[in-house]
Amino acid sequence: GIQVEQSPPDLILQEGANSTLRCNFSDSVNNLQWFHQNPWGQLINLFYIPSGTKQNGRLSATTVATERYSLLYISSSQTTDSGVYFCAVVGDNFNKFYFGSGTKLNVKP
């Protein structure tokens, strides 16, 4: 299967700071998604981004499929951004989702 590595594994920020989360994958993919799981366990799909750049408020994501990585940018972080951010990719067979182990973010007031 496809190996998905996320970095850093843990990140502590002061409210208002910016951050970049990285997702590397080992093979060509047809789909890449970013998810956020809040401290209460709720999962939310942030971006579907197989290539290019997308923005949604203070969050943006860029995927460079040819170089096999994706970046998630969080600007002006807020305490509500805390939680775990997962990256997941779909291989060329379109049938399997491969998840990274996540980046745990803690934004302190």
Place this chain on the structure above:
Amino acid sequence: DAGVIQSPRHEVTEMGQEVTLRCKPISGHNSLFWYRQTMMRGLELLIYFNNNVPIDDSGMPEDRFSAKMPNASFSTLKIQPSEPRDSAVYFCASSLVQGLTDTQYFGPGTRLTVL
């Protein structure tokens, strides 16, 4: 819309018992997904359905696990017999577009504890 609904929210059972988890996807969505999350293995896609038809069940860990989607508004994930290592949070998600290429909306999850 009420979002994806899962029941029960918490389930505690004893080893060997049958467990049935339920999911109601968002109305009009065409794909439904079952995930499992554990500390050891992280998030795993177990199975997904397009238009009520199972597409890929390669993530189902063992024959003890089975999933059905008898209609567009209901799905079950059954574990029989359950074992302590099945303890996890099970999420159901649905998406409008078929397959893995669309935004998925997750339910709140079912926390299963097998004693």
